Amino acid sequence: MTVVVGYVPTPEGEAALDIGIEEARLRGARLVVVDSHRSGEELDARTAGAADAELARLRERLQDAGVEHDVRQLVRGFEPAEDLISIAEANEAELIVIGLRRRSPVGKLILGSNAQRILLDARCPVLAVKAEG
Amino acid sequence: MTVVVGYVPTPEGEAALDIGIEEARLRGARLVVVDSHRSGEELDARTAGAADAELARLRERLQDAGVEHDVRQLVRGFEPAEDLISIAEANEAELIVIGLRRRSPVGKLILGSNAQRILLDARCPVLAVKAEG
Numbered sequence: 001m002t003v004v005v006g007y008v009p010t011p012e013g014e015a016a017l018d019i020g021i022e023e024a025r026l027r028g029a030r031l032v033v034v035d036s037h038r039s040g041e042e043l044d045a046r047t048a049g050a051a052d053a054e055l056a057r058l059r060e061r062l063q064d065a066g067v068e069h070d071v072r073q074l075v076r077g078f079e080p081a082e083d084l085i086s087i088a089e090a091n092e093a094e095l096i097v098i099g100l101r102r103r104s105p106v107g108k109l110i111l112g113s114n115a116q117r118i119l120l121d122a123r124c125p126v127l128a129v130k131a132e133g
Numbered sequence: 134m135t136v137v138v139g140y141v142p143t144p145e146g147e148a149a150l151d152i153g154i155e156e157a158r159l160r161g162a163r164l165v166v167v168d169s170h171r172s173g174e175e176l177d178a179r180t181a182g183a184a185d186a187e188l189a190r191l192r193e194r195l196q197d198a199g200v201e202h203d204v205r206q207l208v209r210g211f212e213p214a215e216d217l218i219s220i221a222e223a224n225e226a227e228l229i230v231i232g233l234r235r236r237s238p239v240g241k242l243i244l245g246s247n248a249q250r251i252l253l254d255a256r257c258p259v260l261a262v263k264a265e266g
Contacts, residue, residue: 019258026159100252111252116244119233119252125152125262128252 001029002091005098006036006084006118009054011131012099017058019129020097021065029094031069033058034087036080051075081117093124102130134162135224138231139169139217139251142187144264145232150191152262153230154198162227164202166191167220169213184208214250221255229255235263 005020007013017033024031035058055073062069074083088096098118100111111119119126138153140146150166157164168191188206195202207216221229231251233244244252252259 102253111244111249115252119244119248119261120235120263123263125260127258127260129258130253130256 001027002032002088002093003027003029003095003097004032004034004084004088004091004093006080006096007033007058008035008099010099012101012129014099015129015131016097016099017061019127021062021067023095023097023127024067024069025065027094031062031067032087032091032093033062033069033071034074034084035071036074036083079114079117081114081121084118085122088122088124095125095127096122097127097129100128100130134160135165135221135226136160136162136228136230137165137167137217137221137224137226139213139229140166140191141168141232143232145234145262147232148262148264149230149232150194152260154195154200156228156230156260157200157202158198160227164195164200165220165224165226166195166202166204167207167217168204169207169216212247212250214247214254217251218255221257226257228258228260230260230262233261233263 003020003024005016007017020031020033035055051073055071058071062071072087084096096118098115100115115128119128136153136157138149140150153164153166168188184206188204191204195204205220217229229251231248233248248261252261
């Protein structure tokens with residue numbers, strides 16, 4: 001049994017990770033955290049260093065949480081939605097967790113195209129979470 | 134602890150109900166099933182009869198599932214998204230489950246406005262499920 005989380009270092013990405021850890025515990029499932037970047041071409045020395053630091057923090061947090069886990073750091077040309085869906089399918093995931101940006105109090109936000117693709121195209125149920133507050 | 138399900142008598146609505154029952158069991162939570170109709174004005178004798186039959190089927194299924202439950206059949210002027218969100222908030226729901234129509238193999242479907250509103254405006258995580266196949 002596997003829960004897949006789409007992680008990005010933003011408040012909604014952290015919220016997705018928190019809930020993903022809870023759901024993996026609840027289900028006694030393994031957690032696969034997908035840290036997906038849009039394009040490898042943007043990767044210079046500075047962003048590579050930041051990505052390494054991010055990965056180290058992520059691994060520490062997962063270790064502390066005590067769930068069986070696996071981190072996939074993807075830096076490649078595909079869209080993040082495709083990465084997440086293909087990893088979920090390869091792992092026969094029972095659940096995907098993603099973070100959504102909450103509607104702003106003034107403007108009317110619609111869901112981003114990546115979130116819509118994951119919600120509509122994933123074979124398993126998708127749990128969408130927002131950042132607190 | 135409460136799980137709220139948005140129910141409609143369609144394949145994706147049935148899928149949402151199935152998953153809602155599973156999630157309520159997993160969490161030891163009460164299930165609130167919201168059977169929401171867009172407008173009370175359409176309600177004539179025939180649709181009222183169909184709604185009663187639907188409600189009877191729904192109650193039987195929930196009884197068989199053995200989860201603590203409550204069915205709210207709403208026929209009023211609000212949009213279904215508002216009904217679902219306000220019931221989730223009134224019950225301090227920890228999860229909302231909704232059904233999504235899957236993208237057709239030919240055309241590129243986007244998410245309906247009701248689903249988008251629930252996903253973005255609900256305070257708790259929202260689990261989105263598609264019908265099988």
